[in-house]
Amino acid sequence: MYRYDEFDEAFVAGRTAQFTDQINRRLSGELSEDQFRPLRLMNGLYLQLHAYMLRIAVPYGTLSSRQMRKLAHIARTYDRGYGHFTTRQNIQFNWPKLKDVPAILRELGSVEMHSIQTSGNCIRNTTTDQFAGAAADEIIDPRPVAEIIRQWSSLHPEFSYLPRKFKIAMTGSPNDRAAIRFHDIGLQAATNAAGDIGWEVWVGGGLGRTPMIGKLINSFVPNEHLLAYLESIMRVYNRYGRRDNKFKARIKILVHEEGLETIKGQVEAEFAEVRGGVLTLPQEEVDRITAYFAPPQFTPQPATKIDVAYQSIIDPAYGRWLDNNINSHREPGYASVTISLKPIGGAPGDATAQQMDDVADIAERYAFDELRVTHEQNLVLPHVAVADLRAVYDALLATGLAEGNTGLITDMICCPGLDFCALANARSIPIAQEISRTFAEPKRQAEIGDLKIKISGCINACGHHHVGHIGILGVEKKGGELYQITLGGDATQQAAVGKIIGPGFEAEKLPKAIETLVDTYIAKRESADETFIQAYRRLGEAPFKEALYGTA
Amino acid sequence: MALPKLAPAQPAHDKLRALGIIALNGMFDEMDALGVLRYAASDVLPGDLAIVSSFGADSAVLLHLVAQVDPSLPVYFLETGKHFTETLDYVEALKKHLGLINVQAIYPNQADVERFDPAGTLWETDPDSCCHIRKTEPLEPITEQFGGWVTGRKRFQTVERGVLPHFELTSDDRIKVNPLAYFSDADVNRYKIEHGLPEHPLFAKGYKSIGCAPCTSVVAEGEDPRAGRWRGLNKKECGIHFDFNGAIASPMTAPATRHTLWKNGGFIADPFHAWAEGDEPTGASYKHVPLPVFLANREAILANPHPLGLLVAPGDRIEDVEADLHRFASVAIQFPGFTDGRGYSTARLLSQRYQYANEIRAIGDVLQDQIPLMRRCGINAFVVTHEPTRQALIENRLPEVNIFYQPVGTAEIPVGTRPFLRRVS
Ligand code: HEM
Ligand code: SF4
Ligand code: SF4
Numbered sequence: 001m002y003r004y005d006e007f008d009e010a011f012v013a014g015r016t017a018q019f020t021d022q023i024n025r026r027l028s029g030e031l032s033e034d035q036f037r038p039l040r041l042m043n044g045l046y047l048q049l050h051a052y053m054l055r056i057a058v059p060y061g062t063l064s065s066r067q068m069r070k071l072a073h074i075a076r077t078y079d080r081g082y083g084h085f086t087t088r089q090n091i092q093f094n095w096p097k098l099k100d101v102p103a104i105l106r107e108l109g110s111v112e113m114h115s116i117q118t119s120g121n122c123i124r125n126t127t128t129d130q131f132a133g134a135a136a137d138e139i140i141d142p143r144p145v146a147e148i149i150r151q152w153s154s155l156h157p158e159f160s161y162l163p164r165k166f167k168i169a170m171t172g173s174p175n176d177r178a179a180i181r182f183h184d185i186g187l188q189a190a191t192n193a194a195g196d197i198g199w200e201v202w203v204g205g206g207l208g209r210t211p212m213i214g215k216l217i218n219s220f221v222p223n224e225h226l227l228a229y230l231e232s233i234m235r236v237y238n239r240y241g242r243r244d245n246k247f248k249a250r251i252k253i254l255v256h257e258e259g260l261e262t263i264k265g266q267v268e269a270e271f272a273e274v275r276g277g278v279l280t281l282p283q284e285e286v287d288r289i290t291a292y293f294a295p296p297q298f299t300p301q302p303a304t305k306i307d308v309a310y311q312s313i314i315d316p317a318y319g320r321w322l323d324n325n326i327n328s329h330r331e332p333g334y335a336s337v338t339i340s341l342k343p344i345g346g347a348p349g350d351a352t353a354q355q356m357d358d359v360a361d362i363a364e365r366y367a368f369d370e371l372r373v374t375h376e377q378n379l380v381l382p383h384v385a386v387a388d389l390r391a392v393y394d395a396l397l398a399t400g401l402a403e404g405n406t407g408l409i410t411d412m413i414c415c416p417g418l419d420f421c422a423l424a425n426a427r428s429i430p431i432a433q434e435i436s437r438t439f440a441e442p443k444r445q446a447e448i449g450d451l452k453i454k455i456s457g458c459i460n461a462c463g464h465h466h467v468g469h470i471g472i473l474g475v476e477k478k479g480g481e482l483y484q485i486t487l488g489g490d491a492t493q494q495a496a497v498g499k500i501i502g503p504g505f506e507a508e509k510l511p512k513a514i515e516t517l518v519d520t521y522i523a524k525r526e527s528a529d530e531t532f533i534q535a536y537r538r539l540g541e542a543p544f545k546e547a548l549y550g551t552a
Numbered sequence: 553m554a555l556p557k558l559a560p561a562q563p564a565h566d567k568l569r570a571l572g573i574i575a576l577n578g579m580f581d582e583m584d585a586l587g588v589l590r591y592a593a594s595d596v597l598p599g600d601l602a603i604v605s606s607f608g609a610d611s612a613v614l615l616h617l618v619a620q621v622d623p624s625l626p627v628y629f630l631e632t633g634k635h636f637t638e639t640l641d642y643v644e645a646l647k648k649h650l651g652l653i654n655v656q657a658i659y660p661n662q663a664d665v666e667r668f669d670p671a672g673t674l675w676e677t678d679p680d681s682c683c684h685i686r687k688t689e690p691l692e693p694i695t696e697q698f699g700g701w702v703t704g705r706k707r708f709q710t711v712e713r714g715v716l717p718h719f720e721l722t723s724d725d726r727i728k729v730n731p732l733a734y735f736s737d738a739d740v741n742r743y744k745i746e747h748g749l750p751e752h753p754l755f756a757k758g759y760k761s762i763g764c765a766p767c768t769s770v771v772a773e774g775e776d777p778r779a780g781r782w783r784g785l786n787k788k789e790c791g792i793h794f795d796f797n798g799a800i801a802s803p804m805t806a807p808a809t810r811h812t813l814w815k816n817g818g819f820i821a822d823p824f825h826a827w828a829e830g831d832e833p834t835g836a837s838y839k840h841v842p843l844p845v846f847l848a849n850r851e852a853i854l855a856n857p858h859p860l861g862l863l864v865a866p867g868d869r870i871e872d873v874e875a876d877l878h879r880f881a882s883v884a885i886q887f888p889g890f891t892d893g894r895g896y897s898t899a900r901l902l903s904q905r906y907q908y909a910n911e912i913r914a915i916g917d918v919l920q921d922q923i924p925l926m927r928r929c930g931i932n933a934f935v936v937t938h939e940p941t942r943q944a945l946i947e948n949r950l951p952e953v954n955i956f957y958q959p960v961g962t963a964e965i966p967v968g969t970r971p972f973l974r975r976v977s
């Protein structure tokens with residue numbers, strides 16, 4: 001993975017010193033909260049319901065065990081012993097004290113991490129496929145380019161005060177696991193007729209109060225011109241994005257209001273000016289960065305074949321884990337393992353300091369020292385020898401992270417909601433926990449199969465509810481909490497925004513409503529091979545609506 | 553008397569001493585300007601008297617007196633090279649109108665100008681030195697040739713001139729004659745009207761005391777007329793009105809004014825003024841013309857001979873004026889709030905794409921945390937009122953990470969950028 005050189009180190013140290021000075025001025029009273037606010041936001045420090053919240057960037061979701069241990073140490077020393085992994089592949093600490101933040105940032109700096117640009121109206125951490133560099137279906141490993149984008153966008157002087165925050169996601173594989181069509185810019189690896197590798201550029205996707213699917217603005221931008229193209233989009237957005245209304249300031253609104261053709265014209269005109277200029281990526285530099293992401297030294301593996309059916313009989317929990325949490329690897333004899341942070345009844349995405357340490361040990365011992373954070377709030381060991389899977393499972397079991405539910409109904413995305421978030425209308429973690437308990441029974445989960453539930457505590461949609469096969473949105477109605485259900489959302493290459501099915505439900509009635517939807521699906525599906533989303537697409541909303549609300 | 557004498561004349565010490573300067577001052581009615589000048593030219597300093605005139609808003613009155621007394625009296629005009637073209641036109645107009653036959657221009661030493669003011673911006677950073685090389689120095693050899701000088705100074709003009717007499721003895725034994733010492737603003741105007749004197753073209757536009765273009769601004773109603781000179785600078789007089797030997801006749805007592813323009817490492821006087829509602833595209837000078845106003849009045853503004861700037865608000869398209877950018881001495885980019893980042897794109901387009909090399913200034917909500925970013929985008933001047941930001945600039949402690957990942961301009965390549973960008977663009 002990428003290693004800081006002296007330059008990166010000096011950069012992060014400079015930024016840490018700068019922010020430390022600002023914190024000290026705040027603590028001494030020299031800065032008011034108003035004056036401090038924009039400064040702390042640029043460094044990922046939010047003021048939440050109960051305390052400050054510090055968001056730490058995990059560039060393109062990649063961590064070493066050393067870094068994971070440092071996060072564990074921070075959780076233990078400065079927080080309440082746990083951290084929360086987010087849909088932006090970052091980690092948040094919910095209880096740091098302001099006076100400790102400089103120390104935390106210094107600790108992070110010592111393992112090549114920081115919190116720069118994790119909030120504020122700037123270009124945020126670029127996210128990518130959690131299986132990057134490992135997946136069998138990959139055209140190109142997107143991480144070197146993600147790293148180059150990280151460098152280009154860090155404290156960019158022109159793009160630090162955009163109309164609104166800006167999120168880029170990329171995937172090197174045709175199977176989109178990074179939800180690129182729901183980002184301000186989505187990049188999908190592509191090959192042109194000559195066989196060169198470049199990028200499909202999607203623009204104007206997003207969730208929030210106005211969910212939009214990104215639109216294809218250019219079907220092939222050569223790798224060497226990618227930064228120039230991104231800069232062109234950023235400049236058009238910075239100049240013409242709306243600033244009169246915070247809720248209409250994202251690029252998705254600009255693209256929607258002006259029309260893709262207008263924006264495309266402006267971007268292409270700008271691109272014609274900057275293309276071939278100083279942002280052209282020399283191949284040597286791409287090679288230099290790519291070298292950091294060279295695959296680990298895989299050792300040829302004996303042809304190990306695990307008989308999953310057999311294992312399921314003698315150890316059903318292990319069998320489920322093998323079934324659901326293993327992803328195929330491009331290297332024979334290896335696999336990628338998803339570590340579920342969705343234990344039944346737990347808070348999605350949370351990990352304790354002990355679990356972080358244990359996971360770091362496992363990664364060091366069995367997975368070439370590498371870890372990933374997924375946008376679905378899980379962790380991944382990208383490279384594990386198939387022969388080691390049982391040992392990895394046992395180690396995960398020992399630390400309580402062996403839930404074999406990846407991709408199943410209990411593998412929910414869920415925002416912090418009213419328990420932590422100042423903007424929330426409704427609780428979301430307790431809802432997720434309740435649904436999790438409702439469907440705890442492994443057989444039931446297996447019978448249901450692939451089903452993505454996503455929960456947000458308010459319209460900001462941090463929990464991606466718009467793209468849940470079943471989405472749940474907390475709203476406030478007449479002083480109480482109500483939950484609206486959407487159906488049919490999809491974050492992948494078959495991108496779709498879910499549709500509201502009808503009036504909302506009170507919290508107590510929600511698990512029952514979800515059960516009704518699930519039962520309807522099982523009753524109406526053509527076979528066990530037809531997933532919920534496929535069945536919904538075939539059947540439409542009518543049978544689900546009828547099951548929930550009866551016939552009109 | 554035709555030409556100025558080449559050998560300095562002996563000042564009329566004896567006669568002066570005989571009369572006594574006090575007696576001399578007692579001889580004339582306060583308002584008898586013509587009598588003062590005639591007596592000076594014919595009796596006190598015959599053949600030994602000259603005039604320095606700025607050909608400014610009030611100069612016509614004195615020159616009209618001169619024409620009546622002797623149209624061949626030497627009248628020197630300091631051609632600093634920094635005058636409004638209106639002023640140069642006015643010199644010709646007055647000469648003709650009054651029949652003056654001995655008006656001479658004095659030029660600065662070209663070598664001095666090249667040495668001390670190669671860019672022509674010394675007025676901005678060090679007006680005292682600018683005046684020195686453009687006025688004091690060139691005038692010195694001339695003043696040595698005469699025993700006495702006529703000035704147009706008036707008591708009302710500034711605080712320091714409150715006790716001005718008709719005749720003064722300078723410390724190097726020369727006589728200064730001030731025929732208009734007791735004239736008020738109203739007297740001057742009445743005189744001009746009574747005698748049908750041509751007005752300086754800029755007078756009607758609000759200029760009450762006109763000097764070099766960069767150092768002159770409009771004076772508000774009721775304001776000290778000379779407040780428009782060196783506005784914002786703690787500078788009231790040019791060296792020439794002090795003692796001829798250069799000693800300062802009276803201390804400068806005006807309180808230091810706060811400058812808000814930060815440029816080249818210091819707060820300096822700002823020659824520009826805000827564009828006002830009724831400003832005329834044809835006659836405006838040292839104003840930042842709003843971009844839409846420029847587009848609507850392009851021909852008039854291109855024909856306007858005065859120094860002008862361009863004001864770019866967020867949302868204005870700088871590309872619409874690309875071809876005319878060279879017309880402007882300064883571009884002001886407006887940041888209505890520090891979170892409005894549109895100006896950064898404008899600045900980069902200006903400085904990098906259009907290679908605009910003059911002043912690019914940030915105005916509006918300019919704060920310490922944004923200045924480093926603005927600089928990297930090509931902004932090279934800042935109008936700053938926020939006190940902590942001013943202090944941070946003065947103490948040179950801007951919150952800044954001074955190594956950069958991405959290239960945005962050529963200036964910071966190759967130092968401080970990523971290896972892949974360490975190429976000259
Ligand atoms: C706890 C405090 C949090 C606050 C105050 C907060 C606030 C917000 C707000 C205001 C938006 C809407 C922005 C817009 O559309 O312009 C937003 C969007 C988003 N948030 Fe959060 N958030 C919080 C936590 C989280 C967490 C924990 C996650 C990940 C699990 C997250 C992931 C996201 C994502 C993915 C979006 C994207 C919507 C989009 O890109 O359109 N947020 N957040
Ligand atoms: S979706 Fe709303 S409630 Fe949930 S974290 Fe985001 S802002 Fe808070
Ligand atoms: S008036 Fe201004 S420009 Fe002219 S010489 Fe004096 S300082 Fe220089």
